[in-house]
Amino acid sequence: MKIRTGLILAMVASLFAVNSQAAIITTATTLDGAQEVGPVATAATGQAELTLDTDTNLADFTLTVSGLSLSDITFPSGGLAFGAFGPVHLHNAVAGQNGDIILPFGDNAFYSATVDGFQLQATDVLAPANLASLLSVSSVYINVHSLANGAGEIRGQLSTAVPEPSTFALLGLLGIGMLLQRRKAVKA
Numbered sequence: 001m002k003i004r005t006g007l008i009l010a011m012v013a014s015l016f017a018v019n020s021q022a023a024i025i026t027t028a029t030t031l032d033g034a035q036e037v038g039p040v041a042t043a044a045t046g047q048a049e050l051t052l053d054t055d056t057n058l059a060d061f062t063l064t065v066s067g068l069s070l071s072d073i074t075f076p077s078g079g080l081a082f083g084a085f086g087p088v089h090l091h092n093a094v095a096g097q098n099g100d101i102i103l104p105f106g107d108n109a110f111y112s113a114t115v116d117g118f119q120l121q122a123t124d125v126l127a128p129a130n131l132a133s134l135l136s137v138s139s140v141y142i143n144v145h146s147l148a149n150g151a152g153e154i155r156g157q158l159s160t161a162v163p164e165p166s167t168f169a170l171l172g173l174l175g176i177g178m179l180l181q182r183r184k185a186v187k188a
Contacts, residue, residue: 025052029156031065031142036152037098043067044117044154048142050090056125059103063088063120065144068153070111070118072146080106087145088120094139095157102140 031046033039044067051060073087074080081087086106093099103124110122146153 023054027158031154031156035155066117
């Protein structure tokens with residue numbers, strides 16, 4: 001009877017831990033011209049990673065692009081192409097369709113030159129409406145617009161995100177496993 005009570009308590013504790021912890025969602029994609037709606041012939045490619053904390057609505061975004069330089073995405077006057085929205089955006093639409101911008105990256109401070117392209121690093125707080133789009137990540141894509149291809153040079157659809165399990169939930173599951181092993185040993 002003690003083992004059964006301990007097992008039930010461990011299960012309840014692990015379920016509570018899963019529900020009380022913020023989910024950290026990490027997703028990534030590869031960007032290329034073939035994913036653009038109306039594929040673009042380009043040598044440019046990119047790698048992106050998005051980490052979302054559902055408790056704080058903070059999104060950490062990193063994009064590394066090769067084959068496009070900062071001069072390919074900025075006006076000769078030095079301002080980022082496409083004004084306040086900047087040349088890189090997260091859009092809401094499934095693969096093969098274009099969608100509305102849900103998160104623009106228009107701050108010059110986000111961008112830095114690399115040997116063969118540029119990198120974008122940003123942390124932003126998302127509006128609740130945009131959080132819902134990101135939680136159904138298969139409908140979100142990253143688009144890099146250039147001066148040569150204003151509709152989009154390279155694109156990458158984010159893959160379905162999986163929340164990372166909380167430490168307490170894992171400990172609870174470990175406790176359940178240990179209780180089950182002990183129960184088997186007691187019966188034997």
